[in-house]
Amino acid sequence: LAKTTQPISMDSYEGQEVNITCSHNNIATNDYITWYQQFPSQGPRFIIQGYKTKVTNEVASLFIPADRKSSTLSLPRVSLSDTAVYYCLVGDIGRGSTLGRLYFGRGTQLTVWP
Amino acid sequence: GAVVSQHPSWVICKSGTSVKIECRSLDFQATTMFWYRQFPKQSLMLMATSNEGSKATYEQGVEKDKFLINHASLTLSTLTVTSAHPEDSSFYICSARERGALSVSSTDTQYFGPGTRLTVL
Numbered sequence A: 001l002a003k004t005t006q007p008i009s010m011d012s013y014e015g016q017e018v019n020i021t022c023s024h025n026n027i028a029t030n031d032y033i034t035w036y037q038q039f040p041s042q043g044p045r046f047i048i049q050g051y052k053t054k055v056t057n058e059v060a061s062l063f064i065p066a067d068r069k070s071s072t073l074s075l076p077r078v079s080l081s082d083t084a085v086y087y088c089l090v091g092d093i094g095r096g097s098t099l100g101r102l103y104f105g106r107g108t109q110l111t112v113w114p
Numbered sequence B: 001g002a003v004v005s006q007h008p009s010w011v012i013c014k015s016g017t018s019v020k021i022e023c024r025s026l027d028f029q030a031t032t033m034f035w036y037r038q039f040p041k042q043s044l045m046l047m048a049t050s051n052e053g054s055k056a057t058y059e060q061g062v063e064k065d066k067f068l069i070n071h072a073s074l075t076l077s078t079l080t081v082t083s084a085h086p087e088d089s090s091f092y093i094c095s096a097r098e099r100g101a102l103s104v105s106s107t108d109t110q111y112f113g114p115g116t117r118l119t120v121l
Helices: none
Strands: A009-013 A018-023 A032-038 A045-050 A053-056 A061-064 A070-075 A084-091 A108-113 B004-007 B010-013 B019-025 B032-038 B044-051 B067-073 B076-081 B090-098 B109-112 B116-120
Touching: A009 A018, A018 A084, A018 A108, A032 A061, A032 B109, A045 A053, A045 A061, A045 A070, A045 B109, A070 A084, B004 B090, B010 B019, B019 B032, B019 B090, B019 B116, B032 B067, B032 B076, B044 B067, B076 B090
Parallel strands: A009 A108, B010 B116
Antiparallel strands: A018 A070, A032 A045, A032 A084, A053 A061, A061 A070, A084 A108, B004 B019, B019 B076, B032 B044, B032 B090, B067 B076, B090 B109, B090 B116
């Protein structure tokens, strides 16, 4: 199982772009990269998922270099409500996979200041 | 988007009693559901994988006789904490796996429930 390493905490100000980098040096060929956001006393919320290159949706972008040993979650123009813990996970979740289990690391506590 | 619900959202019980937590996928069918536990200031810990119509697969160190999991239908999985003790007090979260579209490159995304706060006195 690929282990991930993220910064424990990050600080930012409203309106800034935030980039959170995750290292996953032993990612397997079948592994996808998924990011979740969690607020206190709530279940994690799916943000974005990718396999390679760049993925963008309405809330974030995910950049994955060619070697896939790291990934960067980019949050454009953060607001106070983006203060949360962000988790990077890797796992075999391709369609048809009989596994799909996700193992959470410590995550990154992002604090957005006014 | 895919919605997963949990019931109850919180429960307080006496030591020695059993507590059942329900996890439902509201707008999709989930052949696989997962149960996690989270202690304060810690990350989520995967407890077990629940497959519809078959026995759950427990992670190492999780007592299967204490945490009973039933996945009777494609939209419902239950976790029963038997003979609960104060050390079982935690935040229990389920997730359901939504099947991707019929394409080679699609993935199965996991969506999480809102969690259940269990307090054992």
